Amino acid sequence: MKWVLRLPMLSSLLLATLVLAGTATIFLYLQTSTEAITGKTTPIAVDSFRFIKGGGKQQPGLLTIERYTNGKAIISNLQGLENSGRFRYLQFQLTPAKLMDDLPLFFWRSAKTGRLHTMALEENILDHLDLKHHKQWGGPVSEYGFIFSEKNGQHWILRELSFSPDTLEQTYLSIFSDWLEFEVWSQHSVNFLYGGAHSRLPATVVVGTWVLLALLFYSLLMHRNKQALNIRKIAAVLLFGWMLLDARWLFNLFQQTQLTHNIYAGKSSSEQYEAALDADYYRYFQHLKKEVLPAEPQFIYVLDKNSNYFRAKTPWWLAPHNVFNQDSYPRPEYGNKGGYVLILHPVPGLQFDKRTQTLRWGDGGSLPVTPAYLDPLGTLYKIRESGRWYE
Amino acid sequence: MLIFAYLLPWITGTIWLVWLESFSAQRLQVNLPRALGYGFFLGYFLCSTAIWLLYTMFGQLSATMVSGLLLLLSVLGFFLSWRKHHHGQLTISGKATDIKGWDRWLALLLLTLIIIHLAAAAYDAYSRPLLPWDAWTTWTYRAKIWFLSQELSPFVSTDAWLNTTNPGVYTIPAHNYPAIVSLMQLWPVMLHGQWNDALAIFPGLLAGVALVLALYGQGRSLGWPPLLLIAGVYLLISIPLLDTHLALPGYADLWLGGFAGLGFIALLQWSQSRDRTQLLIGLLFLGLGIFVKREGSLWLMMGLLFVTVQVLSWKLLLAMTASMALAILSGYSLVDLPWLGQIGYADSTFYLSRLGTITLRPQDVSSAIITNLFSNSNWNLLYFYLCASLLLVLLRGKQGAKCPMMSFILLLTAVITTVFFLSAEGEWVKDSTAFGRLLLQVLPALIFVLQLNWQALFRQPATAQADEKR
Numbered sequence: 001m002k003w004v005l006r007l008p009m010l011s012s013l014l015l016a017t018l019v020l021a022g023t024a025t026i027f028l029y030l031q032t033s034t035e036a037i038t039g040k041t042t043p044i045a046v047d048s049f050r051f052i053k054g055g056g057k058q059q060p061g062l063l064t065i066e067r068y069t070n071g072k073a074i075i076s077n078l079q080g081l082e083n084s085g086r087f088r089y090l091q092f093q094l095t096p097a098k099l100m101d102d103l104p105l106f107f108w109r110s111a112k113t114g115r116l117h118t119m120a121l122e123e124n125i126l127d128h129l130d131l132k133h134h135k136q137w138g139g140p141v142s143e144y145g146f147i148f149s150e151k152n153g154q155h156w157i158l159r160e161l162s163f164s165p166d167t168l169e170q171t172y173l174s175i176f177s178d179w180l181e182f183e184v185w186s187q188h189s190v191n192f193l194y195g196g197a198h199s200r201l202p203a204t205v206v207v208g209t210w211v212l213l214a215l216l217f218y219s220l221l222m223h224r225n226k227q228a229l230n231i232r233k234i235a236a237v238l239l240f241g242w243m244l245l246d247a248r249w250l251f252n253l254f255q256q257t258q259l260t261h262n263i264y265a266g267k268s269s270s271e272q273y274e275a276a277l278d279a280d281y282y283r284y285f286q287h288l289k290k291e292v293l294p295a296e297p298q299f300i301y302v303l304d305k306n307s308n309y310f311r312a313k314t315p316w317w318l319a320p321h322n323v324f325n326q327d328s329y330p331r332p333e334y335g336n337k338g339g340y341v342l343i344l345h346p347v348p349g350l351q352f353d354k355r356t357q358t359l360r361w362g363d364g365g366s367l368p369v370t371p372a373y374l375d376p377l378g379t380l381y382k383i384r385e386s387g388r389w390y391e
Numbered sequence: 392m393l394i395f396a397y398l399l400p401w402i403t404g405t406i407w408l409v410w411l412e413s414f415s416a417q418r419l420q421v422n423l424p425r426a427l428g429y430g431f432f433l434g435y436f437l438c439s440t441a442i443w444l445l446y447t448m449f450g451q452l453s454a455t456m457v458s459g460l461l462l463l464l465s466v467l468g469f470f471l472s473w474r475k476h477h478h479g480q481l482t483i484s485g486k487a488t489d490i491k492g493w494d495r496w497l498a499l500l501l502l503t504l505i506i507i508h509l510a511a512a513a514y515d516a517y518s519r520p521l522l523p524w525d526a527w528t529t530w531t532y533r534a535k536i537w538f539l540s541q542e543l544s545p546f547v548s549t550d551a552w553l554n555t556t557n558p559g560v561y562t563i564p565a566h567n568y569p570a571i572v573s574l575m576q577l578w579p580v581m582l583h584g585q586w587n588d589a590l591a592i593f594p595g596l597l598a599g600v601a602l603v604l605a606l607y608g609q610g611r612s613l614g615w616p617p618l619l620l621i622a623g624v625y626l627l628i629s630i631p632l633l634d635t636h637l638a639l640p641g642y643a644d645l646w647l648g649g650f651a652g653l654g655f656i657a658l659l660q661w662s663q664s665r666d667r668t669q670l671l672i673g674l675l676f677l678g679l680g681i682f683v684k685r686e687g688s689l690w691l692m693m694g695l696l697f698v699t700v701q702v703l704s705w706k707l708l709l710a711m712t713a714s715m716a717l718a719i720l721s722g723y724s725l726v727d728l729p730w731l732g733q734i735g736y737a738d739s740t741f742y743l744s745r746l747g748t749i750t751l752r753p754q755d756v757s758s759a760i761i762t763n764l765f766s767n768s769n770w771n772l773l774y775f776y777l778c779a780s781l782l783l784v785l786l787r788g789k790q791g792a793k794c795p796m797m798s799f800i801l802l803l804t805a806v807i808t809t810v811f812f813l814s815a816e817g818e819w820v821k822d823s824t825a826f827g828r829l830l831l832q833v834l835p836a837l838i839f840v841l842q843l844n845w846q847a848l849f850r851q852p853a854t855a856q857a858d859e860k861r
Contacts, residue, residue, distance in 0.1 A: 185515070185519075185522060185638070185639060187522075187523070187524050188823070189635045189639060190523045190525075190632075190635055190636060190639055190642055190828070191827055191828060192632070192763060192767050192769055192823040192827050193631050193632065193635065193768045193769050194767060195631070195767055195769070196768070197762060197767045202767075204765060204766060204767070204768055204771070204772065204775075205765060205766055208765065208772050208775035211772065211775070212775060212779055215779075229849075231849045234849075235622075238776065239622065241772055242629070242771055242776075243504075245768065245771050245772060246504070246629045246771060249634070249768060249771070250504075250507065250508075250511075253634065253638075254511070256511075256515065256638075257511050257515060260514065260515050260518050260519050261514070263519075264518045264519050264520075265518060269520070269587050269588065269589070272518075272519060272520045273520050276519075276520050297540065297558050297559075298558075299558065312524070312528055313527060313528075315528070315563070316521075316528070316535070319535045319536050319539055320535075320536055320539035320540045322558055324549075324552065324553075326549060326564075331553065333553040333554065336556070337553070337555075337556050338556075
């Protein structure tokens, strides 16, 4: 007790840690299965996997993926799992480090009648995957495996694969893995950042509670001792808690900067677009701008089945052409304004009639057009000068 | 040329900010970080206005004419400031403050972290193609169209566009969003002479530097200890959502953070120092915010209410609240003002002048809001610390600081409640697309409130005379 009173801030921090760890463990124990403590990890020998597509080497304890067929290499384990629901986590070691969505896990309930399920493995520091993220996981699984996508002839080495039940140890590992999960820049980044919020114990909640709990204990101790609060110590604890989460964020930023550097560094603006995820569309629209469309800005009407990323980004890629991208079927005004119709994805009921050189849809709707450019990414039609609207 | 493009509006704005601050009765020296911070936003606003004005007058986008006008404004501003500061007695307060012992190491650590955050954001902002959705559908898209067509082509509604054959008229869903941010992005490429995404959006990153300087400067004007100032700057720049907007610039929320966020900081500073220049600057920035993004009107109204609460006695405020309740009950709560339009409340609808209307439609978004504030990593521990410190200030804070802080937070809560809990806008919280960005617009002020709370709880009351000493 003397020690506690002599080092009140340190004692408060330790006490807060104990209270938080104890509460968290009870909370997690109540949430985990009956095997919370006794559950055992089941190792899966990588030798039990066979190549369905592509090829590679099998050595004791490791499997090397070296060749691809049509850009894919598939390895499969036909031994399956009698009761997959018993396992919550999948662990493995894959080198070199994998990229998000590059390595889907697939599984069948029954190879003959069942539907193939796939789930993208999220990038995380511990190669520790929570299978509960896939609603269909559970029951007997007749076959499972991994689908590798070719990227510059990349070789992969897979080893130390195992399934684990929902034990406390695995839960803590999973939480830690969630906290350090790399969150790549995406369209939601400017709106919110997950930061492991889907974890059973979000890092922000844990650190925030720990700091405030420690300061509460400290205030109570000092009040009991009839001593004044040490402002510098309070400031230090507040700042330490903040820095702890900032370290996690900086680690994410470091990985992001590295990724940006690897993909875009030293490239011109157009080379950067060529290296981006939507490079195919960029090239397609550049071709339209440079080779197909006149230099003067034209009216272009984008028709698509639904709203999506590529439809929304067409005006950006085709600027300064005057793009209208809100319809699925042509409107009467298109004929009056003239210009081009661009169909990015097939729209149900909208067809090009070769004989009459018209776009037809619905109950007699038609627009006279001439095909200007055909490509799997989209078809461009020029509205004929004498274009009139019929419906 | 690019450095000139980025710095010229900044210099112009800083000079005019110095002139504005010269009207203060409380200080003789120029608070350089504050002038640079606020000056950046004022300067870019002036630059955008100059582009628009000169285009309207001469019908062409000319970087030379805009540069000439900005240089002229800078010279005029400098002359006026020089005269106002008694012909050359203008001195700049910018010397490094002496920090000793462990504090020095801590300050160094924090400064290093601030630089790391800014450097990481700068690398991403400069090195990658434009990523955020609204940037390439709205804000930067307009700048690109204007640059490539060399005209400030109008953006109109779908119906208007379909009924015109003029190829110089464009349409986007957000056609009625203010043009200022797009004009800010147009400026560097106008001088560069070639379209480049990274160059266009790079001022967004500089806006982050300006926010940091302004926050530091305002704290210093209140005489706060240097470590608290640096810590405040670190807290601001390490907020992950702000970091993201710096690394992926292109949205207008960061810019509104400069106008609304810094506007509120100036008002909070005034609430402590009673420096009327800060009141003027605060209201000016909140007013300019209207031209940056539509939410600016919301923040201006909140700012006006904040000032009202500070200047009126509690009795008068109570009487006003009672009158308002009576007006609503008796059906006289809606006024139609010339130019401003309808303002008030009637039939379950708030009429907010040109901002439009908010129809009451209660929604339960509490879970989404709690996740956004406390569980996601958007804000580090900001809301944990804000809630705890406000509770402490309420219980044992000094009276002088209690009223401004509590009224600011209560008004902010009222805005959030009205917009997200009581209106259809709540849908935007459920998919987390708007809530975080709305708070980002006042983020600098929230950090300032946190610092004020710290001062109110643990330090001597802030002194308005601090500027004179510094």
